[in-house]
Amino acid sequence: MENLTSIIEALIFISVEPLTAAKIKEVLAEVTEEEIAAAIRDLTARYDSGDGAIRVIQTAGGYVFSTKPTFDPHIRRLLQIERKKKLSPPSLETLSAVAYHQPVTQSEVSAIRGVDSTSSLHTLLENKLIKIVGRKDAPGRPLVYRTTDKFLTYFGLNSLEDLPSEEELKKLMQEENA
Amino acid sequence: MMAEGTQPTPTTDGYQVRLPIFEGPLDLLLYLIKKKKVDIHDIPIAVITGEYLDYLGRKEHINLDGEAEFLLMAALLIYIKSQMLLPREQALGAEEVPERDPAARLADYQRIKAVSAVLREKEEEMAQVWKRTALTAALPEADLDLIEVSLFDLAESFFTLMKRKQDEGRRVVKGREVSMSEKMSEIIAVLKERAFLDFLEYLDSQETLEEALIAFFCLLELIKARLVVAIQEQLFHTIKVWLRKDAPAAANGES
Numbered sequence: 244m245e246n247l248t249s250i251i252e253a254l255i256f257i258s259v260e261p262l263t264a265a266k267i268k269e270v271l272a273e274v275t276e277e278e279i280a281a282a283i284r285d286l287t288a289r290y291d292s293g294d295g296a297i298r299v300i301q302t303a304g305g306y307v308f309s310t311k312p313t314f315d316p317h318i319r320r321l322l323q324i325e326r327k328k329k330l331s332p333p334s335l336e337t338l339s340a341v342a343y344h345q346p347v348t349q350s351e352v353s354a355i356r357g358v359d360s361t362s363s364l365h366t367l368l369e370n371k372l373i374k375i376v377g378r379k380d381a382p383g384r385p386l387v388y389r390t391t392d393k394f395l396t397y398f399g400l401n402s403l404e405d406l407p408s409e410e411e412l413k414k415l416m417q418e419e420n421a
Numbered sequence: 422m423m424a425e426g427t428q429p430t431p432t433t434d435g436y437q438v439r440l441p442i443f444e445g446p447l448d449l450l451l452y453l454i455k456k457k458k459v460d461i462h463d464i465p466i467a468v469i470t471g472e473y474l475d476y477l478g479r480k481e482h483i484n485l486d487g488e489a490e491f492l493l494m495a496a497l498l499i500y501i502k503s504q505m506l507l508p509r510e511q512a513l514g515a516e517e518v519p520e521r522d523p524a525a526r527l528a529d530y531q532r533i534k535a536v537s538a539v540l541r542e543k544e545e546e547m548a549q550v551w552k553r554t555a556l557t558a559a560l561p562e563a564d565l566d567l568i569e570v571s572l573f574d575l576a577e578s579f580f581t582l583m584k585r586k587q588d589e590g591r592r593v594v595k596g597r598e599v600s601m602s603e604k605m606s607e608i609i610a611v612l613k614e615r616a617f618l619d620f621l622e623y624l625d626s627q628e629t630l631e632e633a634l635i636a637f638f639c640l641l642e643l644i645k646a647r648l649v650v651a652i653q654e655q656l657f658h659t660i661k662v663w664l665r666k667d668a669p670a671a672a673n674g675e676s
Contacts, residue, residue, distance in 0.1 A: 259554050300550070312549035322555060327548040332486070332537070335544075339536035355529050357493055398543040399550070407539050415535045416452075 247274060247282040248289070255286075261305025261396065303395035304402060337363035341373050341388050342406060348385040364388065372397060436476060436491055438469055447494045452531065454501065455524055461502050470495060497527055575620070575644075575651060578660055579637050582621055583630070599632055604639045612649065612664040620651065620660040 254270060255262050267279050283299075283306060290298045300309050310318060319326065330338065340355045341347055341364075352360045367373045372394045378384040395402065407415065438447050442463050453459040473491065477483065501523050599607075612618055620640070627633035640662060643649045651662050 259552075307552055310551045312546070315549035315551070318551050318555070329541075329544060329548070335537045335540060336533060339533045339540055342540075343533065343536060354526070355533060357497075357526070357530060396552075397547065398540055399547045400543070407536065412532055412535050415539065416531060 247271070247278060248285045251279070251282050252286055255299060255306050255308060258305075258307065261301075261303050261307040261392075263305040266305070300399065301401050302399055303392040307396075331366075333358075333360075333363050334366050338367055338372055338390070338394070341367070342390050342394070342403070345389045346376055346379075346387040347389075348379055348381075348387055350385060352388075436473065436487075439472070440464065440468065447491060447498070448531075451494055451498060451527060454498075455527055455531075461498075461505060464498070464502070466495075466499055466502055469498075497523065501527070574653070575637075575641065575660065578621055579624065582624055583633070599635055601635060601639055601642070604632075604635050605643060608636070608639055608643065609648070609664070612662070617664075618662045620662055623662075 250271065251267055254267055264276065264279055264283065267283075268274070268276060271279065287299045287301075287306075296310055296314055297308055298311055299306055336356055337352060337360045340352045340360070344351060344355065349361055349364055352364065364373065368375070368388075370393075371391055373388045374391050375386050376389045377387050379387050390403070394400075395405075400406065436447070437445055438450055443450055443453070443459060447469075450459065450464070454461050454464070473495070477488070504523055608618070608623075611623075624633045624636055627636050640649070640651070644651055644662075648665060649662050650665050651660055653660050
């Protein structure tokens with residue numbers, strides 16, 4: 244179905260947040276999931292093969308258009324952004340701890356890092372990179388944190404499974420210490 | 422993984438431990454101890470800390486982040502060693518939460534550091550990739566850190582501009598005559614067309630000082646009437662004027 248690829252292209256184009264295959268299925272009830280998946284593959288391949296400025300990326304379980312890195316300087320000039328803000332080292336470390344130990348409490352994160360992480364967690368909450376998902380059934384009923392979809396899109400991950408695995412980490416640490 | 426040639430985190434790149442048995446950064450030493458490649462009993466901690474204090478004493482500028490890292494590592498090292506030297510207490514009750522094994526804690530911490538390095542790389546990659554959200558984020562509807570400016574800020578910007586104009590020494594003998602209400606309709610018309618207006622640029626584009634002054638008062642009037650909103654996206658950035666979304670429909674510039 245030649246047309247399907249274009250329909251999906253249009254749907255992704257108008258979506259600001261990553262558009263999931265499930266959402267596409269809602270719109271195109273008569274099309275099977277396999278057909279949608281194939282059309283998306285088509286679409287991504289089409290953008291990847293050309294030397295245009297745009298590509299389709301898969302992030303946080305959905306699809307979204309993005310520019311290729313080459314155009315970063317021009318875009319920043321247009322938006323009058325000198326450079327994107329980066330996470331501070333403590334924030335990044337806290338976020339890593341949450342990502343690997345979630346669902347996790349403040350005291351657990353602090354124990355892993357060896358420093359009090361309350362304020363780092365607050366910053367991450369404000370930036371919507373983590374969220375509160377409930378309270379732990381433990382003394383004091385502490386809050387429990389998890390990473391958000393924004394966390395995934397921020398780092399260009401499709402799901403938490405994209406984070407380096409235990410083996411990959413071991414390898415990395417060995418390389419670093421070699 | 423995408424481990425490229427760059428070494429992501431030489432954390433204690435400054436200070437190197439020098440011992441007969443080991444030379445290098447402290448985190449490497451900790452790693453080797455953890456891997457049991459080096460026996461902690463062979464490591465004279467007093468020597469390490471003593472030399473480190475000497476080193477700090479000699480240094481004129483101290484990078485707090487780096488030194489804090491060293492302290493943490495040194496504290497872990499001391500803790501590990503003290504755990505090994507001291508006789509072990511028997512666990513109390515079954516309910517007692519066990520103290521986390523320091524070696525396991527170190528492993529955990531190093532893992533998190535490795536994750537951080539990976540995430541930092543990804544962050545850098547993504548920093549060069551733009552999605553359409555970037556554009557909407559630049560609009561004031563999104564919860565950016567917008568600063569609604571005060572009259573004082575506006576007046577200050579205005580006077581800076583006027584001062585600059587004066588220095589340019591530009592003179593128009595007689596400009597067109599504009600009334601406040603005409604100017605207001607003009608501003609609203611521009612806003613409807615362009616979404617927003619750069620406060621200074623707009624005033625700067627006025628033909629005469631008199632007209633700029635009128636434009637300035639019109640803007641104040643419109644802000645007061647809550648038909649437009651003046652916003653500074655970031656401190657020290659230009660002030661932008663937006664038509665209010667919830668502005669009364671009769672925004673035709675009645676005076």
